[in-house]
Amino acid sequence: MATLLAATGISKAFGGLQALNQCSLEVEKGSITGLIGPNGSGKTTLFNVITGYVRPDSGTVSFEGRDITGARPDAVFAMGIGRTFQLTRIFSRITVLENMLIATQHDESWIRGLLRSKSSKTEVDNAMALLDFVGISRLADLQAGALSYGQRKLLELAYVLVADPDVILLDEPAGGVNLTLINQISEKIRQLNAQGKTFLIVEHNMEFVMSLCQNVTVMHQGCHLVTGAPSEVRADPRVLDAYLGGGDDDDDELREAVNNA
Amino acid sequence: MLQKKNLWWLVAFGALGLFPVLVTNPTYTTIGVFTIIFMACATSWNMFSGYSGYIALGSAVFYGSGAYTMALLSIHLHMAAGSELFALVPVGGLVAMVMAVPIGWIALRVRRHTFVVITIAVFFIFQLSAINFGFTGGTSGLNLPFITWGFQNYNTPFYYVGLGLTIFVTLVSALVRRSRFGLQLLAIRDDEDRAMGLGVKVTAVKITGFTMSAFTVGAAGALYAMFVGQIYPQFVFDPMFDVSIALMAFLGGLGTLSGPLLGALILEASQQYLTVTYSNGSLYLILFGALFLVVIIFMPQGIVTFIRDRVSRRAERERAAVAANDAPPSPTTPVEGVAVGGTH
Numbered sequence: 001m002a003t004l005l006a007a008t009g010i011s012k013a014f015g016g017l018q019a020l021n022q023c024s025l026e027v028e029k030g031s032i033t034g035l036i037g038p039n040g041s042g043k044t045t046l047f048n049v050i051t052g053y054v055r056p057d058s059g060t061v062s063f064e065g066r067d068i069t070g071a072r073p074d075a076v077f078a079m080g081i082g083r084t085f086q087l088t089r090i091f092s093r094i095t096v097l098e099n100m101l102i103a104t105q106h107d108e109s110w111i112r113g114l115l116r117s118k119s120s121k122t123e124v125d126n127a128m129a130l131l132d133f134v135g136i137s138r139l140a141d142l143q144a145g146a147l148s149y150g151q152r153k154l155l156e157l158a159y160v161l162v163a164d165p166d167v168i169l170l171d172e173p174a175g176g177v178n179l180t181l182i183n184q185i186s187e188k189i190r191q192l193n194a195q196g197k198t199f200l201i202v203e204h205n206m207e208f209v210m211s212l213c214q215n216v217t218v219m220h221q222g223c224h225l226v227t228g229a230p231s232e233v234r235a236d237p238r239v240l241d242a243y244l245g246g247g248d249d250d251d252d253e254l255r256e257a258v259n260n261a
Numbered sequence: 262m263l264q265k266k267n268l269w270w271l272v273a274f275g276a277l278g279l280f281p282v283l284v285t286n287p288t289y290t291t292i293g294v295f296t297i298i299f300m301a302c303a304t305s306w307n308m309f310s311g312y313s314g315y316i317a318l319g320s321a322v323f324y325g326s327g328a329y330t331m332a333l334l335s336i337h338l339h340m341a342a343g344s345e346l347f348a349l350v351p352v353g354g355l356v357a358m359v360m361a362v363p364i365g366w367i368a369l370r371v372r373r374h375t376f377v378v379i380t381i382a383v384f385f386i387f388q389l390s391a392i393n394f395g396f397t398g399g400t401s402g403l404n405l406p407f408i409t410w411g412f413q414n415y416n417t418p419f420y421y422v423g424l425g426l427t428i429f430v431t432l433v434s435a436l437v438r439r440s441r442f443g444l445q446l447l448a449i450r451d452d453e454d455r456a457m458g459l460g461v462k463v464t465a466v467k468i469t470g471f472t473m474s475a476f477t478v479g480a481a482g483a484l485y486a487m488f489v490g491q492i493y494p495q496f497v498f499d500p501m502f503d504v505s506i507a508l509m510a511f512l513g514g515l516g517t518l519s520g521p522l523l524g525a526l527i528l529e530a531s532q533q534y535l536t537v538t539y540s541n542g543s544l545y546l547i548l549f550g551a552l553f554l555v556v557i558i559f560m561p562q563g564i565v566t567f568i569r570d571r572v573s574r575r576a577e578r579e580r581a582a583v584a585a586n587d588a589p590p591s592p593t594t595p596v597e598g599v600a601v602g603g604t605h
Contacts, residue, residue, distance in 0.1 A: 051458060053454065053458070072457070073454070073457040073458045074457050074458075074459075074460045074461060074462050074463070077458055077459060077460040078460050083458060085455070089452050089454075089455040090451075090452075090455075091447070091448050091451035091452055091455070091456075092451055093447070093450070093451050094444070094447050094448070094451065098444060098447070101441075101444060102444060102445070102448045102456065102459050102461065103459040103460060105441055105445070105460060105461065106459065106460030107460075108441075110442075110445075110462040110465040110466055110469070111465075111469075112441070113440060113441035113442035113444075113445055113466070114440060114441075114442045114469065115440075116440065116441050117439055117440060117441065118439060118440060118441045118443065118444040119441075159459065160459070163459070163460065
């Protein structure tokens with residue numbers, strides 16, 4: 001399979017903290033790639049670098065063979081890289097449907113927005129179909145701020161899908177939601193993957209990652225540690241060391257998860 | 262078919278249009294002119310700051326620019342005193358828009374509180390410039406061509422041009438709210454970084470909104486200069502103007518269409534009335550302070566949003582009551598029904 005998205009030798013320091021240190025990552029077209037590592041290992045920073053929110057000190061990000069290092073988030077999104085956030089971010093004072101319509105303009109020039117209404121019938125139909133897909137179409141006219149945490153996760157996934165991105169970066173899609181919804185989310189990811197969408201997923205829920213991903217990359221202290229199939233990664237002693245060696249507060253939980261998985 | 266909501270707008274603007282016909286006392290029509298000017302300005306301010314959440318406290322820059330445009334052009338072009346000066350009203354708006362582009366480009370690089378501080382700083386730069394430059398006449402201000410309309414009818418043309426501006430900016434504001442551009446402004450208000458991550462060109466959208474909102478404020482400033490006949494830096498570049506139009510929008514309902522109109526109507530009219538009746542220029546400040554305490558404590562979203570919520574909640578209750586009588590109660594409300602696995 002061809003490489004769709006690649007980060008090569010990325011370094012980023014915040015003050016004295018070296019968040020990313022020569023970190024590399026490859027995502028193959030059509031795959032579901034997992035990105036795991038202890039808290040503070042730089043997973044979210046890497047997401048931010050790839051999607052243009054953080055400019056790396058060194059290294060390159062390439063997408064479909066093009067260098068996109070340092071491109072602005074709106075440009076990155078327009079190229080076909082969508083993402084969700086760890087702390088779910090929706091637009092709380094507009095309706096759920098209006099949330100869905102924001103991403104429809106990604107390929108329009110900004111001046112076009114002045115001259116057209118906020119949605120066409122096709123866009124609304126498409127938005128409703130996607131809301132239906134994630135199962136919250138009945139809430140379309142509600143203020144998005146009234147949604148529960150799990151519904152917000154679904155909405156965030158749905159409004160990224162509106163722009164039909166080639167690759168979707170999910171930052172802890174299963175974080176803080178219950179088992180039923182976790183299964184629902186992983187089912188949606190499988191369906192979308194079957195339709196050809198590529199995923200890169202940061203997640204602490206090992207069961208979720210191991211069952212879903214074809215490839216898993218482990219990060220540790222800002223560096224790429226190991227990449228491989230879930231079974232290989234699970235057996236790799238370096239991975240256990242990474243989780244056990246650090247002083248992170250959720251180590252016990254993760255050790256257990258890695259051992260049991 | 263005319264919708265009920267649009268009918269209310271027609272009635273409201275019709276009433277505003279009838280005001281100078283019904284009230285002929287120049288003391289009150291003067292209050293009317295000032296009020297209508299502030300209604301236009303507050304709506305225009307709300308079109309950017311209310312929708313995008315970027316609270317600008319330097320709109321007097323545009324008001325003053327419009328006023329000085331009117332004064333300088335009418336003086337240097339030797340224009341005849343009369344209704345042809347109204348042609349300079351939109352010119353004042355355009356000059357304000359030209360000013361807004363670089364100001365927005367600088368100020369909109371920062372967010373929230375820093376943005377507020379920068380707009381205030383830019384405002385003081387303009388005020389000090391107007392006081393110190395020669396071409397502005399300095400502290401002695403500028404005198405416009407003297408209009409010799411009769412005392413009895415002097416106010417009416419100004420009132421109708423002001424009403425025209427108000428209707429214009431209300432329509433633009435309504436169109437913006439329905440456009441994709443308006444949706445982008447609201448998205449920026451709720452979460453600018455997230456909007457950027459969904460492809461919204463936030464810088465371009467913000468500068469466009471900021472510039473658009475400058476037009477009517479500048480035009481209103483030009484109208485004001487023509488109306489009062491002489492301008493001074495401290496009155497056209499007035500910090501109270503900055504604060505007033507923001508407070509009017511807050512009082513009526515930030516980000517709503519009718520809120521700024523209502524807020525300006527209440528505040529400016531009562532301020533002018535108190536000033537005229539008690540010939541005390543600062544009495545209104547006490548009233549404002551008390552009024553704002555009441556609003557912030559009891560309806561922090563503003564009057565319009567407060568009433569709208571009340572009405573929709575009552576409609577909801579009535580609907581629920583009807584549903585309860587008609588059908589057996591369902592075990593869950595629709596919201597909870599879909600939330601299976603979604604609630605925590």
